[in-house]
C-alpha cells in the first residue's frame with residue numbers, strides 16, 4: 048500500500064511503525080472473511096481492510112469524524128485478521144496508533160465518556176474492584192442484566208500450597224480475576240506444585256495495564272507496567288524466581304508486550320524486554336512438564352469426560368499458543384467435542400461487552416451454540432473475561448482449563 052503520512056506523524060516512532068505496517072498490506076481482503084464484526088455487520092468499514100483504510104486516511108491528514116471512531120470502536124481487537132493475513136500485517140498495533148489519535152481528535156461526551164472513565168478507574172484497582180464485586184454479590188438478584196452478567200457466583204478456591212520447591216515462579220494476580228474467580232490461580236498453584244514448581248504472587252503487582260491501554264489511556268497502562276516490573280524485578284534479578292505465569296491470556300498478551308510498550312523508556316526498556324521474555328502462559332509452563340503430568344494423571348486414573356474448548360483470541364491470535372491446551376486436556380482423559388468456527392471471538396474482549404453489548408451478545412450466542420453442539424457438559428477456556436462472559440449466557444458450567452486438570456490431579460470439584 049502506498050502511503051504519504053502527514054507532517055504531524057511522519058517522523059515520529061509511531062509514524063514510522065504505522066508506515067511500515069501499512070506498506071505490508073496488499074488489499075487482498077482475505078482478512079475480512081475471518082473478521083467477526085464484518086461477518087455480523089457486512090460493512091467493509093467494520094472489517095480489517097476497511098479499518099486499515101480509515102487509519103491510513105487519518106495518518107495522511109484527512110478529517111477524522113465520529114464515524115471513524117465508531118468503526119474503530121466496533122473492532123474487538125481479537126486479532127483474527129492477523130492470523131489470516133498472508134502478508135504479516137500487524138493490524139492490532141496499527142489500530143492502537145490510530146485509536147490514540149482519534150481519541151484526541153474526536154473527544155467523547157456524555158455517557159460514553161463517563162462509562163469509559165468509570166471502567167478505567169474502577170477495574171484496574173483490585174481492592175476497589177474487589178469491594179464492588181462483594182457488594183454486587185450481596186444484591187446480585189436485584190442488578191440489571193448488564194451488571195449481573197459481570198458478577199459471577201462465588202466459588203471456593205481451596206488451599207494454596209506452601210512454597211517447598213527450589214523452582215519458583217510468580218503468578219500475576221491481576222485486577223478482576225482475584226475477586227471474580229480466585230480458584231483459577233489457586234488451582235494453578237496446586238497443579239504446578241505437583242509438577243515441582245512453587246507459585247507465589249508478588250504483593251505489589253497489580254493490573255497488567257490492558258484495561259487502561261484498550262480504553263486509550265496508554266500512558267496509564269505504561270505506569271502499571273512499570274509498577275509490575277518493579278514488583279517482580281528483585282526476585283527475577285537474583286534468580287529466586289525463574290519467570291512469570293499468566294493464567295489469563297488477556298493479561299499474558301499485555302505483559303508479553305511490555306518490552307514494546309517501554310522500548311523508548313531508557314530506565315525500563317531493558318528490564319521490560321526481559322520480563323516479557325520470561326512471561327509464559329500457564330499452558331506453556333504445564334506443557335513443559337507434560338511427561339511428569341502424564342505420569343501423575345496415569346496414576347490417578349478416571350473416566351473420560353466430554354468438554355467443549357473455547358480458545359480465547361488472546362491465546363490463539365495474540366500469544367499464538369494453539370493446540371497446547373487441547374493436548375494437555377486429552378492427556379488428562381478429557382474428550383474434546385468438535386466446535387465450529389473456533390477462530391471467532393466470543394464477544395467478551397475486555398470491556399467491549401459493556402461498551403458494545405449488542406454485537407457482544409450476538410457473538411456470545413453464536414459461540415455458545417457452537418460450544419453446545421457436541422453435547423459437552425462443561426465448557427473450558429483460558430481467560431477470565433471469556434469465562435465470565437460465556438457463563439452469563441448459559442447454565443452449562445464454564446471453567447478455566449487448569450481447574451479441570453486440578454480436578455483430575457487433586458480431586459477439587461469443578
Ligand code: SF4
Pocket residue numbers: 081082083084085093094095098121122123124125126127128129138
Ligand atoms: S481485530 Fe478482530 S474485529 Fe478487529 S478488524 Fe481484526 S478480525 Fe475484525
Ligand code: SF4
Pocket residue numbers: 071072073074075076077078079095096131132133134135136
Ligand atoms: S489480509 Fe492482510 S494484506 Fe490482505 S487486506 Fe487484510 S491486512 Fe491487508
